[in-house]
Amino acid sequence: MKTLQKLIKFIVPIIIIFIGCSSEENIQTELKSDVKETASNLSARAGLKPIGSGVMMQAFYWDVPAGGTWWQTVESKVQDWSNAGIDAIWLPPVTKAQNGAFSMGYDPFDYYDFGEYNQMGSVETRFGSKSELQSLIGEAHNAQLSVIADIVINHNSGGDSEVNPINGQSNWTDFNPLSGKFFRTYNDFHPNGIHNNDSGAFGGFPDLCHHQNYVQDWLWKNPESVAKYYKNVIGFDGWRFDYVKGFEPWVVKDWKNEVGGFSVGEYWDGNAGTLDWWTSQAEVSAFDFACYYRMRDAFEGNDLNHLNDDMLWKRNSTRAVTFVTNHDTDEIFSGKMLAYAYILTHEGYPTIFYQDYEEWLNKERLNNLIWIHNNLASGTTNILYTDNDEYVAKRNGQNSAGLVVYINNSNSWQERWVETNWSNTLIKDYTGHSNWEPVTQSGRWVKIQVPPKSYSVWAPK
Template sequence: MKKTINIYPKIILLLGGLVLGLTGCSKDDDSTNKTEDIITSQSLKMDLTQLKKENAGVFMQAFYWDVEPKGEWYNQISTKIEEYKAAGVNRIWLPAPGKGASGSFSMGYDPSDYFDVGEFDQHGTIKTRFGSRQELVDLIQKAHANDIEVIADIVIGHNSGGGLQANPFRGGTEVYSLFNESNGNASGKFNRTNDHFHPNDIHNQDDSNLFYAETDLCHDQPYVQDWLWGRDDSVAEFYKKTLGFDGWRFDYVKSFDPKWVKAWNDKIGGFSVGENFDGNQQVLKDWVDASGSPAFDFACFYRLDETLDRAKDLTALGEADNMLRKLDPSKAVTFTANHDTEKDKNPDNRISYGNKLLAYSYILTHDGYPTIFYLDYEAFKGQLNTLIQIHNTLAVGDIEIIEANKDEYIMKRKGNGDNPGLILYMNISKQPKQRIVKTNWINKTLVDYTDNSRATPTTDADGNTTLYAPAGGYAIWSITK
């Protein structure tokens, strides 16, 4: 359905019978941006610093797989703390700090000595891949001075790097289950034997998946519970009270019962999030209910990957209850990439580079707690800073999906109090789009706070107006000052 619309500098709306309920027919928009439109739209924007919402902030995954240079990562992140604060980051997630079996090559997911965070000479190195204990403490203190919490990656499902030991519950087969001062545990704290792994005198395995079965920690053993979180000098207490960590990212929670996450958090406290690597939203909801902890919203991640990359159809974004954030937004930590997805060679397990910003426009305008991936931030810093500011200010109020079709997704945040909220317009077609929508704003001039569109449409007495989205892009609309 075609209709002539003049976009300079305000939109003249010819509504009549074109308004059908909340939306009208969309059409390709072949308008171009003019210099006067750019000047006008920028000068009309509200001062968003005056609209900072309660509990504002985003989560920064401050590492990627195989970070370089070895031994200097803490120092590198330390140089970025002020930048993260200015952007609106309120937490950073660091890799597992303990010494791994692969020494200076370890990304922390082969834990050997939880208490060696870069001070004992073992596995061929004193520093971890990320740095020394003092450099870690310095980074945490700098983050705290800038009102940023620091979250530790916690790998408590399995261990690596111990000495060989015959396991009678495996018919005498030798496995690497001996951890002491001479075998991968130079700190001498939380020494372990085959009694503390599966199988043992309690059971063959717990109710969850075995991961590295020969050295799968048995959390039903009181000794393991005590050293991980129960004792005053436990791993958790050391990380929180001595090193200064503020919370936890629990790695691969499918390998142990969610009640152990609850027990850890009940004893230690702090923010936490679990990595339940599952695209089924109900699996995620069941886990957060059992653990009491938020979880990464893999269901949201896979819906974005599906709609943007595989199906190239945004319709599924409008479906009910197909993400954790739709079932329980208070427990959903949303993301578009992490260290695992970015190194996965399967394109179905990662969002393509060309669609990253579309995915971020979604998670940074919807509910849930959004995560920014280090490499994405470095690649799209300007655009992400804008989206983070929008998230921390305008992304408030109830969510209403206005349109979800093959090419377009339009969502409204209704705002609250003096905060007007926003409208997100995503368009994955190869042509610019425009659509008549019903807003909550009466007789107001609007502007795209991402500057992806320079139009300045005006709503009528019923709140109707025409909004725009660029080809293969997005716009985020709200009222002017």
């Protein structure tokens, strides 16, 4: 998550909410009504593409246009994305945050305000209203796409000031959300009567204590918990956990075991061994930051030998979500298309960044790579050759014939003899970058070529 600049503290009217038998009944009635209204949406989810069968789209970037139109923007694109081979979309944090209509959502205040309560200076979130969000999710499901929620549970923001008797200091930990759900006080944050801190605080925000039963109940355990409300009422299918370095892996594991759904953590670390450790502890996937940094070294540093280095997908491809850039990194480097050719032909679950797809790169070429990923890129991987400028690898095939990918970071055409999995077989470059159609020898060797600063992908014709 981007390091947020210090947010302006809004003066929030103190709303006194009486919680007695009648209000409890009203909440339960409202929940049952919401669940009933979404029952048809839940039954329709059986027709979704399996997550991991295609490619994930990160359906936002940092500072998308404010004004409450983003959900409509994304809704207009989901069918085209599905047609291209996308199987899931990852949305930004969807509920009201301290900075109201200007927030990207990473400073969460009310986990149940999806853009319907007038608090934190606005009714809608930066992205739109609750009804617009549910319309987007419904349209995504109609397009067979799963919807991944960005969940920020390390820290909160926007509470009123109160004295914490543990340390005698005033903190912004008195949360009175207008949704009437998940009120919080100093005892739900650090320090408290259980311990002073956990794995890590972020940006000076109040740090939630996940060892408190009350916090666990509201986040994932109770029938009205954040996790169950997101899944059963709003319609989310999976989770992207923000800043998981800030709390222990068991939190994500418990959440996933309680409510299910695809889960991936943002453990920002370039060490493949550390990522492998975290995924084994949390029993979910992680973004492959090791792969991200090695690609940057390879394509920006002009040394493709770095693609031989350790990455999470090489240790456990079923837990690796690969990416070229995201809302936190989003720098433009010269080898982006080569990097996409890498992740879309290799193991792991690849992610495409919204601006790369819709604004910055060649959409036709990306769609071609998505097709290659979904139709040719299966089986184990063997690296056939690397040097500073050239990289050749093959996928051995599982539900397809496999492929050979040839990446060239030099300024001239390159040719190379490689050993394939195919004997006496006519092959072609499925990217269209080469018009060669060679026949492999009886010993499975063949000469292939690749244009400058480009890539080719070879498989039986």
